[in-house]
Amino acid sequence: MEALGSSLSIVAYLALFCSVGLIFVFANLLIGYLVRPSDPHAEKEEIYECGEPTIGSSYVQFDLRFYVVALLFIIFDVEVAFFFPWATVFGKADHLSDQRFAVVAADTSVLTPQAIGLYKEFGVREPALPESVPPTLAKPFNQKYGKGAASAATLTPEQAADVCKLGGRQLMLVTLVDILVFFAVLMVGFAYVWKRGDLNWVRAVTDARSQGAVRTLAPEEVTEQDPVLTA
Known part of the structure; x- marks a missing residue:
């Protein structure tokens, strides 16, 4: 409930x-x-582009590079939103693994209210002190308390608190690996669109130069019928 x-x-x-x-x-x-x-009038209905007078008709198709760059910006900009869940988990795990953070109440075997609140923020519905050492934490636990300490039947409050802190440190490492993989995938995608030339603003000229042939129109070849839109 x-x-x-x-x-x-x-x-x-x-x-x-x-x-x-x-x-x-x-x-x-x-x-x-x-x-x-x-107060509608003809001047208000004119095309406005950055305060500059426009030349030619506005009923022309914009260069597709405008849309490509806009889509790339949206894609990579939205990726920033995925940093917030990661940063939240990483920050809370760092707080839990901090040696100054009290996990166990003094002279008791129960979690402190701060630790209970932190575990609930992690999604644990009924936080409690660990009664045993998880297999993934056995190695660092044995390094601190001696060989075979992780297989003990019971844990002291101090040992249980250390298990909690070791778990927080392990969660930090997992989130760190996760964000590194995320960055790697993001950079691979960025390198792919860079390689394709999607980020080249004057792509046609760039492709022509790569082939060693760039042709410019002579002034007499340009007609007034060509649609032109300037800003």
Whole structure:
């Protein structure tokens, strides 16, 4: 029931956030429609491009490189959003592995409220002290407490706290490897589009130069019928 209540509260917050955003947008549009002056004329309907007068018709197809560069920007820009979950997990794991962070309450065998809260942020519903050493942590645990210590039947509060900190350090390493793989895939994709020439702004000229043949039009070959759009 507690997990269900938490999920419902998250959905309620999201619904409230979206509702406020939509109301804000439509309220501004409505207020602008009611209070702004209405003075349509031919000059307002002219094409505006960075304050410069346009030459030629605007009903021409833009160079596809505009769209290619825009799509590449969106793709690589959206990838930044994937850093936030990683940074959150890495930061919390670093906090857990910090030697100054109290995992076990003094003279007890229970987790501190801070440690319980941290484990719940990791997604652990009922945090508790570990009763044994996980196999993946046996080697560093034995290095600290001696050979065979990881196979002991019970753990002291100090040993249980060390298991928690070793687990946090292991999680840090896993997240670090994860982000390195992410960066590697991202750089491979970037190198691929670079190799294809998608980032060359004047791609046609670049391809022609690579073939050793660039032809420029003489002034008399340019006609006024050619659509031109300048900014």
